[in-house]
Amino acid sequence: MGRRPRATRSTAIMPCPNSRRSPAWIPARRLTESSVRRRPWSSSAPAIRRPDARCGPRIMPPCWKSCGLLGMTAYRPFCPEPATKRRSTSARAPELPTSRGVPSMSSTAAPSVTTGMPGRTHAFWRWLDPGDPARATLILILVTAVIRLGLAVLMDFGNGESYYLAGTRVPHLSYFDQPPLALWLGWAMLALTGSDDPAIIRLPFIVLFAGTTWMLFTLTRRLYSPRAGFYAALLLNVSAVFTVSVGGWFQPDGPLMLFWLVTAWALVRVMLPEPGTMGPARIWGWWLFIGISLGLTVLSKYHAAFLIAGAGLFALTRRDQWRWVSHPAPYVAMLVAFVVASPVLIWNLQNDWVSFAFQGGRSVESAGLRPEWLLRSVLGQMTWLLPWVWLPMIWVFARALIAGPSAREDWFLACVALGPIAFFTIVALWAPLGFHFHWQAPGYLMLFPLLGRFAANGVTQRPRLTRGWLGTSVTVTTVVIAVLASHIATNWIAHVMPLEKDPTLEALEWRDQRDDLRARGLLGQPRTFAAATHWVEGGKVDSAVGGAMPVVVLSDDPRNLAFTLDLTTVEGWDVLMMGTDHRLKDPAARFSQTIRGGVELVDRFDLTRGGDVVLRDVGVFLAHNFSVRHRIEFDGTDPDSYFGEGWGAFEGGPGARAIDAEAATLHFDIEPRVRYGHLVLRARSSGGQQTLRVAWEGQPVGRLVLPEDGSAVDLVVPVPGDRRVGRWQGTLTLTPERPGVTVERVTLDPVSSPHPTGAGR
Numbered sequence: 001m002g003r004r005p006r007a008t009r010s011t012a013i014m015p016c017p018n019s020r021r022s023p024a025w026i027p028a029r030r031l032t033e034s035s036v037r038r039r040p041w042s043s044s045a046p047a048i049r050r051p052d053a054r055c056g057p058r059i060m061p062p063c064w065k066s067c068g069l070l071g072m073t074a075y076r077p078f079c080p081e082p083a084t085k086r087r088s089t090s091a092r093a094p095e096l097p098t099s100r101g102v103p104s105m106s107s108t109a110a111p112s113v114t115t116g117m118p119g120r121t122h123a124f125w126r127w128l129d130p131g132d133p134a135r136a137t138l139i140l141i142l143v144t145a146v147i148r149l150g151l152a153v154l155m156d157f158g159n160g161e162s163y164y165l166a167g168t169r170v171p172h173l174s175y176f177d178q179p180p181l182a183l184w185l186g187w188a189m190l191a192l193t194g195s196d197d198p199a200i201i202r203l204p205f206i207v208l209f210a211g212t213t214w215m216l217f218t219l220t221r222r223l224y225s226p227r228a229g230f231y232a233a234l235l236l237n238v239s240a241v242f243t244v245s246v247g248g249w250f251q252p253d254g255p256l257m258l259f260w261l262v263t264a265w266a267l268v269r270v271m272l273p274e275p276g277t278m279g280p281a282r283i284w285g286w287w288l289f290i291g292i293s294l295g296l297t298v299l300s301k302y303h304a305a306f307l308i309a310g311a312g313l314f315a316l317t318r319r320d321q322w323r324w325v326s327h328p329a330p331y332v333a334m335l336v337a338f339v340v341a342s343p344v345l346i347w348n349l350q351n352d353w354v355s356f357a358f359q360g361g362r363s364v365e366s367a368g369l370r371p372e373w374l375l376r377s378v379l380g381q382m383t384w385l386l387p388w389v390w391l392p393m394i395w396v397f398a399r400a401l402i403a404g405p406s407a408r409e410d411w412f413l414a415c416v417a418l419g420p421i422a423f424f425t426i427v428a429l430w431a432p433l434g435f436h437f438h439w440q441a442p443g444y445l446m447l448f449p450l451l452g453r454f455a456a457n458g459v460t461q462r463p464r465l466t467r468g469w470l471g472t473s474v475t476v477t478t479v480v481i482a483v484l485a486s487h488i489a490t491n492w493i494a495h496v497m498p499l500e501k502d503p504t505l506e507a508l509e510w511r512d513q514r515d516d517l518r519a520r521g522l523l524g525q526p527r528t529f530a531a532a533t534h535w536v537e538g539g540k541v542d543s544a545v546g547g548a549m550p551v552v553v554l555s556d557d558p559r560n561l562a563f564t565l566d567l568t569t570v571e572g573w574d575v576l577m578m579g580t581d582h583r584l585k586d587p588a589a590r591f592s593q594t595i596r597g598g599v600e601l602v603d604r605f606d607l608t609r610g611g612d613v614v615l616r617d618v619g620v621f622l623a624h625n626f627s628v629r630h631r632i633e634f635d636g637t638d639p640d641s642y643f644g645e646g647w648g649a650f651e652g653g654p655g656a657r658a659i660d661a662e663a664a665t666l667h668f669d670i671e672p673r674v675r676y677g678h679l680v681l682r683a684r685s686s687g688g689q690q691t692l693r694v695a696w697e698g699q700p701v702g703r704l705v706l707p708e709d710g711s712a713v714d715l716v717v718p719v720p721g722d723r724r725v726g727r728w729q730g731t732l733t734l735t736p737e738r739p740g741v742t743v744e745r746v747t748l749d750p751v752s753s754p755h756p757t758g759a760g761r
Helices: 123-128 133-154 159-168 181-193 198-223 226-237 240-248 253-271 280-300 304-317 328-340 342-350 354-364 371-385 387-406 408-427 437-445 448-461 463-490 492-496 503-507 511-519 535-545
Strands: 063-066 073-076 528-532 551-553 573-580 599-609 612-626 630-632 647-650 657-659 664-670 675-685 690-696 699-706 713-718 728-736 741-751
Touching: 133 198, 133 226, 133 240, 133 463, 159 181, 159 198, 159 535, 181 198, 181 253, 181 280, 198 226, 198 240, 198 253, 198 408, 198 448, 226 240, 226 448, 226 463, 240 253, 240 371, 240 437, 240 463, 253 280, 253 304, 253 408, 253 437, 280 304, 280 328, 280 342, 304 408, 304 437, 328 342, 342 354, 371 387, 371 408, 371 437, 387 408, 387 448, 387 463, 408 437, 408 448, 448 463, 463 492, 463 503, 511 535, 511 599, 528 535, 535 551, 535 573, 664 741, 675 690, 675 699, 675 728, 690 713, 699 713, 728 741
Parallel strands: 528 551, 528 573
Antiparallel strands: 063 073, 573 612, 599 612, 630 741, 647 657, 657 741, 664 728, 675 713, 675 741, 690 699, 690 728
């Protein structure tokens, strides 16, 4: 048993047995002899504890004392002997090299468990304080990936996933709703495997989130410490929106989060470098890498604009970053990103910038100030992240904003996080964003490093509370996922607690109807395409036909599914229509102008889960002779939907109808992305010579001079172009000078798209 060393006034660097208690954001490897402060030694000073034998001769960090809510610490150069008496043992550690003025000391045997948590730790909690954070993070990635793969096998596609999959059937440079990277991955899996099974399509997104978790650990380790990195990765995987939606579903957020973090990590390397590590060549190399990763972020989702804005805000608010404003490397990086993301720009240029207009228009669309929408947005974000993750995250975010630019690492994370969180939350006050609470997710992603440091400090300073928080978060998230997954498989909750509206019904696919449709000879038929009347059901129809025919959405909001087929190329084709009863009622009347050969009901089916019918009356219809060419003959056989106000009785035999008011209107159903070249109008006057004025959508397009002899005259006028993507109704207004005008024929001829997208198969 070694003796306690004499207290002297000499100062020395000594191994510290409590070094594992030092805060995670001060790695031991960064401490040098000069970093240890010296302190006069008094005779009344407490005795020095013996060092742990496993510390070895290396210089260990000093102990630190907890101070403050956020785990801030105060310096303590030596560790006093604890009040409890240590049990003596005959086992001795090797002698340590002596320091100046301090004799060598032996050590007792090492304890059986090494942990950063003070006191004895129950075995159940040891995984929450790993000795090797990198190894623990890799294990976390492996375990969660296996769980997500199991969920991918168990769960069918949700509405959004089915919709994206339908859009991938025809590859494009970009897409109406989102940039193309996620859909390219889906198309690649279809092309490589020939299967649209959910587990196969989701596999690359599960792999991407594994990379996201590792990049979050890497970024946090760089900014703070390995232990903070592990806790950041752990909390990311217990947050609902990340672990389920981003981590395992087929949607653009998967690649977005990975390349967002890669770009942020590279920005940290170049903007917050370690001293002496950034020469001119390395600076240019890192900025070129940033340009590539930023371009891939843009190819994932338009949220990349907030990443650029956040980095710019950080550079402008810290004097040591001002040099980047005049340095050419960041601008070259932007040019590289522009080149990488050029498919998005080219596609939008070819399609009247409809994607930018659609996404940008969401934020400016106003329904007046709606405080309840703002409250819904805040509560939705808290629910998506889970309250026990969101609340401490908002706390550390607020602390970082209050501290301002003086805390360099914290301020960088706060700047990048601020954009998406603040923008989409504030916009919810007036814009109908619905339940898109995941739009703020990239901002919250940047707060996990702060939350990881908060947890690492808490494990050291408030072990019982922090262990309870982390353990409860993991347990509750696991239980919730298990409950929902079992319900999706068996529908057991409906028997225990009947739900008026079950959101998990989105995971019902119509894939089971594929064999029945094939047996009826409806799949793979030439000159046939499938259609739905809502983009949500468009994906479900695609799952039913399984790529055997193109799928379009004939509605005012078709989104990506307006670009799978050029409807001007399918004149005279048949249409297989499918939809629920509340979305596809009386298709013969609804599409009377474009379905010329009638509509027949093929079948109605119910969707079941666990033996229970959960969705009834999904209709299957076959419509004949589809046409987007409008030809009104005025012979009594034209659909009534053409005629608006101002029309009188048929005159002069078949093929004529009089205008008996100051003006008469005709309404034309314009199908998605159909453009018209010329309108041909034939009319005559029985009341002497007069002029018939013609307007399209309120815009004058021509005048027709009708002779007094009553002979018919044709007017051919161009139809103004329209950028609307969805189905809409165009109005033709005919205004005569006086009564006596009779119209005999109106023809509206379409023109093919200059950029065809998916010709008939």
